[in-house]
Amino acid sequence: MARTSGTNLRREILDTTRRLLIQDGYQNLSMRKIANAIGYSATSIYLYFENKDNLVHALIDEGMEKMQQLLLGIDNLLTDPLKALRELCNRYVAFGLENPEYYEVMFQLHPARMARYPVEKYRKARKNLEVFRDVIEAGQRMSLFREGDALLKATAVWTSLHGLVSLLIAQRVDQQIAPEDLQERVFDQVVAFVGG
Amino acid sequence: MARTSGTNLRREILDTTRRLLIQDGYQNLSMRKIANAIGYSATSIYLYFENKDNLVHALIDEGMEKMQQLLLGIDNLLTDPLKALRELCNRYVAFGLENPEYYEVMFQLHPARMARYPVEKYRKARKNLEVFRDVIEAGQRMSLFREGDALLKATAVWTSLHGLVSLLIAQRVDQQIAPEDLQERVFDQVVAFVGG
DNA sequence: ATACGAACTTAACACTGTTAAGTAATTATT
DNA sequence: AATAATTACTTAACAGTGTTAAGTTCGTAT
The missing domain is CATH 1.10.357.10 (Tetracycline Repressor, domain 2)
Known part of the structure; x- marks a missing residue:
């Protein structure tokens, strides 16, 4: 069983990314910053999104x-x-x-x-x-x-x-x-x- | 005396940057790519432009x-x-x-x-x-x-x-x-x- | 108890902008 | 002619980036 529910972390990634995007803009948006904000490693984001572009999409x-x-x-x-x-x-x-x-x-x-x-x-x-x-x-x-x-x-x-x-x-x-x-x-x- | 004329290299940097910008877009524009194209090190660009933003300006x-x-x-x-x-x-x-x-x-x-x-x-x-x-x-x-x-x-x-x-x-x-x-x-x- | 799968992690890579320190060529001074 | 200063570069280094590969930990199934 998952340590977390997949959709919960995916949702948290999306919500956090949106917040950082609105706050700092696209050019200051990075996978590591998103990861720090959600408390996971940057590479865990790649379990839910193929890449940064897909996340933004x-x-x-x-x-x-x-x-x-x-x-x-x-x-x-x-x-x-x-x-x-x-x-x-x-x-x-x-x-x-x-x-x-x-x-x-x-x-x-x-x-x-x-x-x-x-x-x-x-x-x-x-x-x-x-x-x-x-x-x-x-x-x-x-x-x-x-x-x-x-x-x-x-x-x-x-x-x-x-x-x-x-x-x-x-x-x-x-x-x-x-x-x-x-x-x-x-x-x-x-x-x-x-x-x- | 300068190895090159300052304005000549500065002009070359500008012309090359414009060409790369038109060709590849801003997001694929990098100081190292410009430097490679003009045949100098990336750091030489900083002698003529304070930073990347100033070059684009x-x-x-x-x-x-x-x-x-x-x-x-x-x-x-x-x-x-x-x-x-x-x-x-x-x-x-x-x-x-x-x-x-x-x-x-x-x-x-x-x-x-x-x-x-x-x-x-x-x-x-x-x-x-x-x-x-x-x-x-x-x-x-x-x-x-x-x-x-x-x-x-x-x-x-x-x-x-x-x-x-x-x-x-x-x-x-x-x-x-x-x-x-x-x-x-x-x-x-x-x-x-x-x-x- | 063991094997497997899921969900993470760390390690590593090639790239980025920029600063600091070093080097070579040219010019000025003695 | 020798030396010092200046100019115009270079290399080294830093902290950051997106992404992939390999490793680890935890939970579940047998």
């Missing part, structure tokens, strides 16, 4: 699920698409700004490190985009939004929101620009584009 | 200048703002997609690594944003674009373009979405927002 997966729950938690998601679109933008950006280091691995981890991220996990991640698409389609049905490829429009919306989060968490936006003003303007851009 | 600076030359090279930049804005978007995105690894350090290097990036270099980098602002202001003067804070609008435009480049080079955009279509849609969004 598991967290990306959980982050995508968390984000999806956040987005789907909006009231009247498909019955008030105009308001819902704004709220989707709010929640997406808030998630990114509140968890910058986590957001970074979710959306900016280098492709080389995503090489073995399973296709079915990409599919799951893409469901977040589909929430945007569904709201756009609902608005189109109600003639609140202009016609057009909803998935393409949702992707264009996403690029703007991602750009906003990415530049704010990389601290590249000029100090003269108030982040709230920029956020409002980007949201205006997005809503005008969709045609609300 | 010098390249970021050069990249910002190169981008500025690209953007300022547009014909009728301030006399045909509507066309110029589109061309600015084209050139910005093309730059990013053609030099993804370089773009990553220019705009996505973690804030911790940018901690000692000189203020005057940030100021230089921001001139690229000012090119967008100046075009928007020119359009506003000609009543081609809507009124409003041109710097804020330029920043909003930049976030969309950055989002597009960032997601494409991170290979996060759904395969079902044609990058050219997405680019067109984002450009539409941007131009509509500015009011062309």
Whole structure:
């Protein structure tokens, strides 16, 4: 019988890795630091995760699920698409700004490190985009939004929101620009584009 | 007298680092690899650059200048703002997609690594944003674009373009979405927002 | 009591950024 | 011509990294 339950240690590794990631960022995340924090040797992590990339992939997966729950938690998601679109933008950006280091691995981890991220996990991640698409389609049905490829429009919306989060968490936006003003303007851009 | 001219070796270090960065990306960039490529020991690099971050900072600076030359090279930049804005978007995105690894350090290097990036270099980098602002202001003067804070609008435009480049080079955009279509849609969004 | 399996550990490897001490070539001084 | 100082490198060393291989300990099955 196991000294510990496999799923308990695996869960502890994941929770600890997430905490260290949020606290110190990806570049300061190391197997030895995770191991020290959980009180085991670094090599024990390899019993549960093939390598460091796979460990991070598991967290990306959980982050995508968390984000999806956040987005789907909006009231009247498909019955008030105009308001819902704004709220989707709010929640997406808030998630990114509140968890910058986590957001970074979710959306900016280098492709080389995503090489073995399973296709079915990409599919799951893409469901977040589909929430945007569904709201756009609902608005189109109600003639609140202009016609057009909803998935393409949702992707264009996403690029703007991602750009906003990415530049704010990389601290590249000029100090003269108030982040709230920029956020409002980007949201205006997005809503005008969709045609609300 | 020096075995080599200081500026010659320094230039060689920069050129080689840029080449390796573009070829292998930031995460595979190491002082030892650079040293092997130039035929000196790794520690000789420290005679010209305080540390790895400073070396990369010098390249970021050069990249910002190169981008500025690209953007300022547009014909009728301030006399045909509507066309110029589109061309600015084209050139910005093309730059990013053609030099993804370089773009990553220019705009996505973690804030911790940018901690000692000189203020005057940030100021230089921001001139690229000012090119967008100046075009928007020119359009506003000609009543081609809507009124409003041109710097804020330029920043909003930049976030969309950055989002597009960032997601494409991170290979996060759904395969079902044609990058050219997405680019067109984002450009539409941007131009509509500015009011062309 | 013994064998086997599971879940860890330690040992080892090749790599990393960086600092300190050492070396060789060039220049300046006597 | 000999010596000292300076410059521009080198090697040695350090503490860290991800990962693999071999070893150890504990619990279970026979």
